[in-house]
Amino acid sequence: KKSYNIVVLPGDGIGPEVVKQAVRVLEAINTSSPDVELKLSSYDFGGCAIDATGEPLPPATLAACQSADAILMGSVGGPKWSVGKVRPEQGLLALRKTLGLYANIRPASFASPSLVESSPLKPDIVRGTDITVVRELIGGLYFGDRKELGAEPKPDTAWDTMIYSEEEVKRITRVAAKIALASNPPLNIHSVDKANVLASSRLWRKIVTETIETEFPQLKLDHQLVDSAAMLIVYNPRKLNGVIVTENMFGDILSDETSVLVGSLGLLPSASLAGAPNLDLKPGEKPPPGLYEPIHGSAPDIAGQGIANPIGTILSASMLLRYSLGLEKYAKAVDEAVKKVLDDKSAGGFGMRTKDLGGESTTSAIGDKVLEVLKTLL
Amino acid sequence: KKSYNIVVLPGDGIGPEVVKQAVRVLEAINTSSPDVELKLSSYDFGGCAIDATGEPLPPATLAACQSADAILMGSVGGPKWSVGKVRPEQGLLALRKTLGLYANIRPASFASPSLVESSPLKPDIVRGTDITVVRELIGGLYFGDRKELGAEPKPDTAWDTMIYSEEEVKRITRVAAKIALASNPPLNIHSVDKANVLASSRLWRKIVTETIETEFPQLKLDHQLVDSAAMLIVYNPRKLNGVIVTENMFGDILSDETSVLVGSLGLLPSASLAGAPNLDLKPGEKPPPGLYEPIHGSAPDIAGQGIANPIGTILSASMLLRYSLGLEKYAKAVDEAVKKVLDDKSAGGFGMRTKDLGGESTTSAIGDKVLEVLKTLL
Numbered sequence: 001k002k003s004y005n006i007v008v009l010p011g012d013g014i015g016p017e018v019v020k021q022a023v024r025v026l027e028a029i030n031t032s033s034p035d036v037e038l039k040l041s042s043y044d045f046g047g048c049a050i051d052a053t054g055e056p057l058p059p060a061t062l063a064a065c066q067s068a069d070a071i072l073m074g075s076v077g078g079p080k081w082s083v084g085k086v087r088p089e090q091g092l093l094a095l096r097k098t099l100g101l102y103a104n105i106r107p108a109s110f111a112s113p114s115l116v117e118s119s120p121l122k123p124d125i126v127r128g129t130d131i132t133v134v135r136e137l138i139g140g141l142y143f144g145d146r147k148e149l150g151a152e153p154k155p156d157t158a159w160d161t162m163i164y165s166e167e168e169v170k171r172i173t174r175v176a177a178k179i180a181l182a183s184n185p186p187l188n189i190h191s192v193d194k195a196n197v198l199a200s201s202r203l204w205r206k207i208v209t210e211t212i213e214t215e216f217p218q219l220k221l222d223h224q225l226v227d228s229a230a231m232l233i234v235y236n237p238r239k240l241n242g243v244i245v246t247e248n249m250f251g252d253i254l255s256d257e258t259s260v261l262v263g264s265l266g267l268l269p270s271a272s273l274a275g276a277p278n279l280d281l282k283p284g285e286k287p288p289p290g291l292y293e294p295i296h297g298s299a300p301d302i303a304g305q306g307i308a309n310p311i312g313t314i315l316s317a318s319m320l321l322r323y324s325l326g327l328e329k330y331a332k333a334v335d336e337a338v339k340k341v342l343d344d345k346s347a348g349g350f351g352m353r354t355k356d357l358g359g360e361s362t363t364s365a366i367g368d369k370v371l372e373v374l375k376t377l378l
Numbered sequence: 379k380k381s382y383n384i385v386v387l388p389g390d391g392i393g394p395e396v397v398k399q400a401v402r403v404l405e406a407i408n409t410s411s412p413d414v415e416l417k418l419s420s421y422d423f424g425g426c427a428i429d430a431t432g433e434p435l436p437p438a439t440l441a442a443c444q445s446a447d448a449i450l451m452g453s454v455g456g457p458k459w460s461v462g463k464v465r466p467e468q469g470l471l472a473l474r475k476t477l478g479l480y481a482n483i484r485p486a487s488f489a490s491p492s493l494v495e496s497s498p499l500k501p502d503i504v505r506g507t508d509i510t511v512v513r514e515l516i517g518g519l520y521f522g523d524r525k526e527l528g529a530e531p532k533p534d535t536a537w538d539t540m541i542y543s544e545e546e547v548k549r550i551t552r553v554a555a556k557i558a559l560a561s562n563p564p565l566n567i568h569s570v571d572k573a574n575v576l577a578s579s580r581l582w583r584k585i586v587t588e589t590i591e592t593e594f595p596q597l598k599l600d601h602q603l604v605d606s607a608a609m610l611i612v613y614n615p616r617k618l619n620g621v622i623v624t625e626n627m628f629g630d631i632l633s634d635e636t637s638v639l640v641g642s643l644g645l646l647p648s649a650s651l652a653g654a655p656n657l658d659l660k661p662g663e664k665p666p667p668g669l670y671e672p673i674h675g676s677a678p679d680i681a682g683q684g685i686a687n688p689i690g691t692i693l694s695a696s697m698l699l700r701y702s703l704g705l706e707k708y709a710k711a712v713d714e715a716v717k718k719v720l721d722d723k724s725a726g727g728f729g730m731r732t733k734d735l736g737g738e739s740t741t742s743a744i745g746d747k748v749l750e751v752l753k754t755l756l
């Protein structure tokens with residue numbers, strides 16, 4: 001049996017509730033699979049870690065993450081910690097940086113066609129939207145030099161630096177290209193920048209262009225200015241179908257904007273990797289650990305009520321199986337089970353909906369049904 | 379007669395076509411008004427100025443703008459100039475900076491209720507959206523220090539600086555507050571930043587909060603992170619009704635995103651000012667000139683066909699009358715005429731639509747009808 005070490009970070013708010021359902025999914029695979037063993041262990045991270053140790057990312061948690069094969073996270077943060085000097089998101093930024101997770105991958109498509117009606121956009125505009133945002137995650141404004149208000153020189157100013165090197169742009173372009181090539185036919189690549197104003201965007205555009213032209217000449221590439229991409233996402237999202245590749249801050253904004261098109265935030269998974277997804281992992285290879293989490297926050301307003309949507313976390317577990325462990329067949333089974341739980345009854349599904357989608361299914365009821373269907377597929 | 383000096387910059391692409399209709403509107407006011415004289419004169423700006431003089435903002439154009447009471451612009455740019463070393467948008471950035479136009483004001487609401495059906499969003503979600511974005515226009519990443527790829531030190535990197543001073547944030551906050559106070563009841567203010575990551579955003583949040591609390595305690599203020607604002611604009615835009623105030627780059631992205639909610643880009647005006655709008659201008663006061671332009675681009679694909687929507691430019695002329703000349707009564711008449719041209723026939727209007735809104739009315743047909751209605755109102 002091939003054994004994998006998975007660190008689980010339930011986090012704060014609804015985090016533990018949604019992670020619980022994804023853990024059940026991984027355990028079901030563990031039990032029924034003859035060839036793999038998934039070893040799960042939980043650690044404190046975020047607000048709960050601040051309460052327990054004074055730090056959002058305690059050394060024990062970081063050490064466990066560093067030696068893991070993959071990490072499954074819930075969500076961190078909440079009003080309790082938002083005013084303190086030590087804040088949960090500092091732990092998240094430190095974890096990303098320390099593990100070198102430079103590629104944030106956020107697919108947004110309809111997990112079931114029946115969800116088109118849950119979009120804020122008109123069905124004819126949004127139907128068929130299928131965009132994967134590949135966001136550079138440890139460069140740019142987030143990690144450049146900065147100066148706070150009050151510090152010398154010029155204490156009445158504050159600044160941040162949007163900085164990129166050729167190498168940083170090259171490697172994220174390669175991740176986007178590999179994701180594009182994993183589809184047949186390959187997906188189009190849309191690079192987003194503000195090259196008509198910013199020096200870092202001119203570097204971005206030049207390196208993306210060169211990297212695709214020399215290393216991936218079979219791919220189609222276009223360039224969008226960030227302001228016009230923000231418009232297109234709303235009025236003609238299918239025009240951006242394929243892979244959007246962009247720098248950290250633009251990716252933060254555009255991936256959130258994109259995510260609300262396809263039904264509910266509660267449905268969407270994400271992966272943060274230190275390289276390209278291991279779609280073609282060889283037996284025995286151990287890649288650096290990836291971090292998988294739903295894109296929603298800790299939603300303190302509904303925490304503890306058992307009504308949060310666990311699907312974004314369950315699909316994050318599926319991405320983990322696919323991208324970090326190379327277990328495509330199990331990932332596919334999870335995706336299929338989720339689709340069936342969401343599909344309309346007329347399409348042979350169960351049409352279940354949590355509250356965020358206007359339904360009444362509980363977190364655990366969704367988990368139960370996904371497991372029930374999954375077991376028939378394993 | 380009080381006389382005003384208005385500089386007209388038709389620009390490139392559809393610019394001259396849409397400006398022509400707005401100029402007709404201003405001339406009609408000039409002719410029929412007993413108390414004001416509007417003197418219009420046109421200058422080269424943008425791509426056409428590059429062709430004529432080698433520069434997008436020739437000295438004669440700049441001088442005319444500096445001594446004007448207000449400036450009406452069409453749009454600049456086009457493929458012809460996008461690869462050159464001298465580009466049209468450099469002229470626009472230089473004009474903003476030289477005139478000190480730090481406040482970009484972009485209202486997005488339905489010019490007629492009948493346009494709700496033209497939104498990419500579902501009617502129930504978007505109906506009643508009424509958001510004015512107040513974007514800081516001459517600070518932040520656009521004008522901070524930068525280093526290009528290839529320059530020393532570290533020639534393989536490029537960077538830009540997002541920098542703000544207390545004073546820059548104070549003055550744009552005051553503009554937002556004055557716009558909020560011009561409505562009865564006053565509008566809510568939503569300040570957008572990324573204070574959980576950026577030093578410049580922490581300065582932004584602190585100064586906006588202090589300025590509103592000490593100078594405008596009657597106003598309601600909330601803070602949104604830029605990523606979550608980008609989501610809200612799509613899934614619950616009315617939650618941001620009122621005034622969004624934000625820094626230059628975030629404002630570029632969010633104002634474009636907001637603009638596509640309310641029907642067509644072709645409908646929306648904007649103002650760029652060196653201070654608060656002169657809603658309470660005293661006779662004889664001469665404020666620094668403001669720049670008024672539709673938010674759409676030069677649309678080279680449809681230039682010369684006579685099908686561009688002139689309404690964004692006509693409403694920009696209305697903002698000019700209101701904000702720079704203090705001529706509220708004429709501004710109101712223009713707004714009313716536009717509304718009537720767009721309103722459904724069942725609502726007593728003419729239901730006219732240019733191609734961008736799925737109709738067949740030409741640019742000049744819209745202009746004709748606006749003038750016809752306007753004359754009955756003057």
Ligand SMILES: CC(C)[C@H](C(=O)O)[C@@H](O)C(=O)O
Nearest residue numbers: 089090092093252574575605
């Ligand atoms: C919590 C915050 C620092 C983080 C970010 O901006 O990267 C979040 O918005 C995200 O997108 O994961």
Ligand SMILES: CC(C)[C@H](C(=O)O)[C@@H](O)C(=O)O
Nearest residue numbers: 196197227467468470471630
């Ligand atoms: C042309 C470009 C430099 C400009 C900007 O980014 O400010 C435009 O997008 C705008 O919003 O007026």
